[in-house]
Amino acid sequence: MSKVVLVTGASSGIGKAIAIFLSEKGCIVYGTSRNPKNNQDFSFHLIELDVLQPNSIKNAVAFILEKENRLDVLINNAGVGITGPIEDTPTEEMRNAFNTNFFGAIDVMKAVLPQMRQQETGLILNITSIAGYMGLPFRGIYSSSKGALELATEAIRMEVKSFGVCVVNVAPGDFTTNIAAGRYHTPVFDKSAYKEKYQDNLDLMDAHVAGGMNPKKMAEKVYKIMNTKSPKTHYKVGGFLEKFSIILKRILPDNWYEKLLMNHYKL
Ligand SMILES: NC(=O)c1ccc[n+]([C@@H]2O[C@H](COP(=O)([O-])OP(=O)(O)OC[C@H]3O[C@@H](n4cnc5c(N)ncnc54)[C@H](OP(=O)(O)O)[C@@H]3O)[C@@H](O)[C@H]2O)c1
Known part of the structure; x- marks a missing residue:
């Protein structure tokens, strides 16, 4: 039977790549956008969902259940960047x-769990970030929002396991998407004490995203996880150095690791 999948934030970037890939693999995919009418040419169902509006989440899930009577997989992907x-x-x-x-x-x-518990099966993939494994300078709020989701995933995973529901984190490194265009950039204030260093780091961040990996890589990983018998808690999808930086944080003394980051970001 084809899996019914909900992908939030499927109008662009990683979410769009996942939704297209899973449709091609025969899944019944409901992608979401805050403005689905602006995005007509999709190979999957595109429905309205704004994660900031509880009613919009409720309506989207109810719509899928009315059509399909079940929901097998949630790809919790909608997200925004913030720098400063x-x-x-x-x-x-x-x-x-x-x-x-x-x-x-x-x-x-919270909106999909009642159905998944009732079905006694379900998979939730929370798209976090490798930046959520360490506090990155000038991206501290982004890092902490994603780090917080990593920890909440660890907790809820244990809470729902006995209901047959599995929750995992998938942390991307740099991928070439619209994230830089859509993120909130704190202005580089003329009088800011951080002016030059922040501007240099903004340029570096944009260069990293522009030179990032193809979002299709995320889609392939997600599909692989969906077909794994017992998915792990944490997955990372990124370049060697991005993934290695997580290992270094685990094994190096704090001040060595900090020095490495500060050298990298020229601080
Ligand atoms: N690109 C990277 O390098 C990278 C690295 C690490 C993690 N990530 C994470 O990967 C996920 C996808 O990012 P992306 O790079 O593909 O960015 P993107 O191209 O900007 O896509 C973001 C998606 O999120 C949706 N979205 C934004 N705010 C929303 C809201 N309030 N409610 C519902 N949907 C909302 C947007 O849809 P609409 O505007 O159509 O509503 C859009 O489809 C994010 O969680 C991001 O933090 C990305």
Whole structure:
């Protein structure tokens, strides 16, 4: 039987690549966008969902259940970027990023779990970030929103296991998508104490995303995880150095690791 899959944030980038790939593999895919009418030419169903609007989440899940009577997989992918020195970043913008990347993802899980528990089967993949494994300078709020989702996943995974539901994290490294265009950039204020270093780091971040991997790699990994008998808690999809940086954090003394990061970001 074809799996019924919900992919949030499927209008572009990683979510779109996953939705297309899974449709090609025979899944029944419902991708989402806040403005599905702006995006007509998709090979999968594109429905409205804004993770910041609880009713919109509820309606999207109810729509799928009405059509398909079940929901096998949630790819919890919708997310936004945010950059800036923490001191200069408006707290309201930090809240917005957490509301999307953390509470939004939690709310979508809460909306699908009753059905998955009732079916006694289900798989949830939370798309986090390798940046969620360490506090990255000028991306501290993004790192912490994704790190928080990593930890919440570890917890909920244990809570729902006995109901037949499996929850995993999939952490991408740099992928070439629209994320840089869509993210909130704290302005480089003329009077900021961080002006030059932040500007240099912004340029570096944009270069990393522009030179990132093809989102299809994420789609292939997601499909592989969907076909794994007992999925692990954590998956990372990225370049060698990105993945190695997580291992280094585990094995190096804190101040050595910090020195490495500061050298890399020229701080
Ligand atoms: N690209 C990377 O290098 C990278 C690295 C690590 C992690 N990630 C994570 O991967 C995920 C996908 O990012 P991407 O790079 O593919 O970015 P993207 O191209 O900007 O796509 C983001 C998607 O999220 C949706 N979205 C944004 N805010 C939303 C909201 N409030 N409610 C519902 N949907 C919302 C957007 O849909 P609409 O605008 O159509 O609503 C869009 O489809 C994100 O969680 C991101 O943090 C990306």
